[in-house]
Amino acid sequence: MGEVSEELKQKILEYLKTVSKAKNRDIARALNEDKHLVDKAIGELSKEGKIEYIFLGTSFVKIKE
Amino acid sequence: MESETPLLDELEKGRWPSFVKEIKRAAKKNKAALDLLRVEELSYKDKITHWKHGGIVGVTGYGGGVIGRYCDKPEEYPEVAAFHTFRVNHPAGWFYKTEALRKICDIWEKYGSGMTNFHGSTGDIILLGAKTENLQPCFNELTEAGFDLGGSGSGLRTISGCVGPARCEWATIDTLDITYDLTMEFQDEIHRPRWPYKFKIKISGCPNDCVAAIARADFTIIGTWRDSIRIDQEAVREYVKNGFDIETVVRKCPTEAISWDEKNKVLNFVPEDCTRCMHCINKMPKAIRPGTEGGATILVGGKAPILKGAYLSWVIVPFMKMEPPYSEVKSLLRKIWDWWDEHGRTRERLAELIERLSFARFLKDMGLPVQPQMVFRPRSNPYVFFRR
Ligand code: HEM
Ligand code: HEM
């Protein structure tokens, strides 16, 4: 698996601005990116405090308010 | 003075120690505990819960480990308006120094209700009742003290294993090392949930299955051995000489692998019939021991959800060597997670997905050979009822 690029992280953030919440799997599909890489990128974004998680029956990510 | 909680007080009159008594004790020191009592009393009176699930709570970088709870009457019960739970990752085998326990308690008295649950059904240390603004500082101090949060939400739950070789002579695998190693390996899966639903891994050192891994884990690792049990005939004779009823053991061997030759005073044994159930070993520990070639049986699918009913997990790999760095088991886990994440519906546990798409399909996609040990849902109800 490759390294997470800043560009990918930016793409994910842009996408999250267009939805209220999303699952990693759906983000990967929407962006047509490798799921493992998206998982890794989302992990990094959460550690940077740029996204947060919500739990509504299942876990989603969203832009941190 | 008249009691504020007459309905709850009834619970203290039962035969077992009561949580009411414990919360009352905590209420002497902590206002949240007092409000908790009052809310519970109200629930008993109204016959309805006054808790709401959910809401957004968490600490930076983590999607699991804090379970949000809010009271639906915050004005009346301000001390429990927010009453969040921390799940703290327990050490493998639940071994602590008192020093560590004191540290946790000190932190928890500072930031939370002071009430705990050691250990929760997940295995974690459960710290019950923190206000939203205390979450981050409490987490920071726990981290400084060397503790991390456990799993919650749609992610990997804190991995649990029995005390294993630390205290138990039966362990055929190092449950403590496996628990620790997998926990370190799968930090992202524990802290940043992303799957359709929860996923549990539990590890027992032998078929006695002291952590009930078969009933409570989506992925079950149970220690076993590849060679045959070891019988010390001299020690068996010693048991019999001392009045031990050997027929009770022989009769209960599920596969009739053992029989007692009364004339020659020998315990006959057919190795290929033994299913390694531990029964004879538990009954005659001085005479019978597990084999020496240890490893584990891997099972999947245990669950007990409310809607679709309980499953026990079933075998997918009859025998796997379990040695660091545990690459085989890790790659199998990753394969299973990818498959489940790809095909699973929201809130669909692994067992339910396998049921929907078929076990044959699962085995094929995992690249696992079909084997006779693979009994699909060996027993679908883990609850055993005994008649008097
Ligand atoms: C009708 C109401 C509730 C239901 C049906 C319910 C159900 C459950 C279930 C099934 C679990 C186990 C989850 C797992 O490990 O997979 C759980 C865990 C837990 N619940 Fe609830 N719950 C309810 C209300 C509450 C309330 C009001 C609180 C606290 C104020 C609470 C606190 C907890 C805690 C702390 C755990 C974790 C315990 C552990 O892992 O050992 N629950 N709940
Ligand atoms: C109002 C109803 C219920 C409440 C409030 C409730 C609450 C809880 C709580 C708090 C726990 C964690 C216990 C602990 O700390 O050790 C738990 C565990 C559990 N509950 Fe319930 N429960 C309810 C109904 C049920 C039902 C109907 C089932 C199954 C049909 C069920 C199955 C389980 C199982 C299997 C666990 C253990 C999970 C594990 O070991 O990981 N619960 N429940």
Ligand code: SF4
């Ligand atoms: S499961 Fe086996 S090894 Fe683990 S504590 Fe129980 S008897 Fe010992």
Ligand code: SF4
């Ligand atoms: S371990 Fe179980 S199956 Fe094997 S001989 Fe003993 S009682 Fe029989």
